[in-house]
Amino acid sequence: MDGKSVLITGGTGSFGKAFVRHLLSTTSVSRLVVFSRDELKQSEMAAQYEKEPRIRFFIGDVRDYGRLERAFDGVDIVVHAAALKQVPAVEYNPIEAVRTNINGAENIINAALDRDVKRVIALSTDKASSPINLYGATKLVSDKLFVNGNAYVGGRVSRFSVVRYGNVMGSRGSVVPFFKRLVAEGARKIPITDERMTRFSITLPQSVKFVVDSLSRMKGGELFVPKIPSLRVTELAQVIAPNAEFEHVGIRPGEKLHEEMISTDDARRTVDMGDHYVIQPQTEWWNRRGGIGGSPVASDFSYSSDKNTHWLSPDELAVMLKEM
Template sequence: MTYRQRISLFIMIDSCIVLSAIFISMYLASINLQIGSYPALVAMLTILFCHHLFSTKYKLYKKVWEYASIQELLIILKVVSFSVISAMVIQLLLFQEVQFKLFIVTWLLHMCFIGGSRFIWRIYRDSVLNRSDNKIRTLIIGAGSAGTMVARQLLKNNESNLLPVAFIDDDPRKQRLELLGLPVIGGADAIVSSVQELEIDHIIISIPSLSKKELNKIFLECAKTDAQTKILPFLEDLITGKVSINHFRDVQVEDLLGRDPVDMDIESISEYINNKVVLVTGAGGSIGSEITRQISAFHPRQVILLGHGENSIYSIEMELQEKFKNSQIDFITEIADVQDEVKMMTVMRKYQPDVVYHAAAHKHVPLMERNPEEAVKNNIIGTRNVANAASQNNVGIFVMISTDKAVNPTSVMGASKRLAEMIVQSMDKESNTKFVAVRFGNVLGSRGSVIPLFKKQIEKGGPVTVTHPDMVRYFMTIPEASRLVVQAGALASGGEIFVLDMGEPVKIADLAKNLIKLSGNSTEDIGIEYTGIRPGEKLFEELLKDNEVHQEQVYPKIYIGKTTELYIDDINQIIKNYNVIEADTLRKYLLDLANNTIIHEHRTVVSI
């Protein structure tokens, strides 16, 4: 049906409705007026004309009535009321009297007939066309505005195969009530029983404001059922129109383990990055590449992407040039190894950076345990080379990326990062450059992290290998870790170790179970195998030693650790002799020094 045909049909139907309403109201109201009389004709014609006039004004004929709601009902109320009032005014002006009884009954019938003619199509569509015989019974978690939108979309979308059955909401004021004809049956503790009683096959979490901790709690309840769990798309994707309200996505491990993000101090960050030259070592890695993305949003003049792997550096260069093609940022690549002292000095002298982020490092615990000399070369000597070059070329701020494994280290990797921290802190005492370090825990999805390994194992059918059932780790997302690093540069006074309040640690075994559930499997299908703690690993990680802890936050969720003793002479001895020391001896020496347990008769201790 064309638009013109549709409008003509509505005008014809409405004309019949208006005239019928007046005729019936005259009969019901026992108005002693002859139909052919002048007042009756005037009333009929006035209401009919005004109805079409106000229908056009309020676009009543342009509404899609299969999606009719309160808004459409209010428009009908305006059209009918203004039409009847206009007729009353005309009758008063022409005949000096108004048949109130007639117009009241006409108004009531007019509303019923017009409203009924519109809403009967929606009733027919919902009850007949949208038959639920073959639809998937769905439980919606969240009876707020987002949950209501989801339910409405699913109810009116004939193409959707999901049928909303009920709501879950922790607000006691909503429980035991009905919303869009669907009951709100309880809080999160009622999820398991509701799925069983209502034969639910699908669960949709539709609370955009949900914190990570609350989402994790809800998902753990959903995981106790056999229902498939989905979540509302990201709010920014809905706002920008990338996806619609009924495009649900899988719950991701980042949703469960990622913490609520720390807001950045945009002004202070912009002050030290905007229009400056910034160099990032390890720019092709997980953290280094994300740092370049974050800082590029603050419009530096130049970004130097330094890394050892040409493919990863090329990849991040192409990405940044495409993403920031309308900016004036000059992206420069340098293929270089931080172990090359001369090259580091050459690069610093050539570009004269204002800020350096040092993200290049070996981080794989078992591999460094077997190759301690490589940890010394890359993590200790590499850090010293970059830091020396930065200091001698008057870099303003130097931010080193460290790890929670540097606290009471039991691994070569952790020990090498702790000694690298000491180098940076010591250099801060003798340089105009502000040297700081940033510690954080495991990063979700980074290269060599446990999550990509678990996903590969699940894809192969299992089992998922976990070292110990009680092993716990702190987790954060790559963007959050990078934000912390960037924010640390703005907070730097020199010599600090910044630590993020990372919340509660997560059991690796629970992480494995969640990933198995998210993949659509069960732990019976994909087994979990405990392989034993590997060399250098701890059951739990720490972010600060007891004697390093400052209780007050320097920024929301960011702490500064107290500085302990720095053993620079011993570190220099390691750098000088690491290649002639046996691996086992070197491993023990690194751990003893990093844990402050080594004793020499002639040692120099640099204290801050």
């Protein structure tokens, strides 16, 4: 990162703010551009960085190619975090998700190629593996656009990779702030969709570190998946609201009982790299590059939140919630 010009789309979101904080406090980036639509979120963030000469704020929409092309001028590294990601809102407004998550991805790739951006990492989600809701489906299309963006590079310098992970503890719109709000309002009952429900869990600092590490490792074409723990939603609710009863509200449309990051079909192309997995592209150009090492996973392998070998205990959950 040192000396590099970095741009983050969705820089005012949960991930973006943590990424900006991390880069400005631990690296010598020469310039850090926050790209997003809403001027209020940007001006609130700018107020926190009044004395930071390296940060720039750029209002723009990833649906607007021309704006991205202007923003990417002189940029070395792009992290693409902008997305529509609330499952119910995306189900109800499907074409909006297509425009932001799919057309936006295409614009990022084209602008990066045209502006000679060297490395681009796009953030993906466990919901993109065997998707059952439109959010996951649009992110799967986005993943494929980024991986195959490498096929259009020709003699250019740009490389594209994807990072896929599960629920970020405490991010905007996630279950932790929701449960905490209910407790603060004095609710006696906590809504639980299904007692069997499990989720992958990662903290914001862990997700930022994994993205930064992936930026330094990437050759272009990898889909990086961190090894992260699972949690039982009932245990999370009990830690946040120990005295509350559960109210069973049933699984919501587009929701899975368990999330998955690597399906059995993707396992054929997956290698275990120690602390993370890489799903490799199934393409000629990737085969010609000679691979990245690692050990192939078993052919019946899948990485899902219910079959995980690493679980967060209630004590660990309590510590994580306290640290947030």
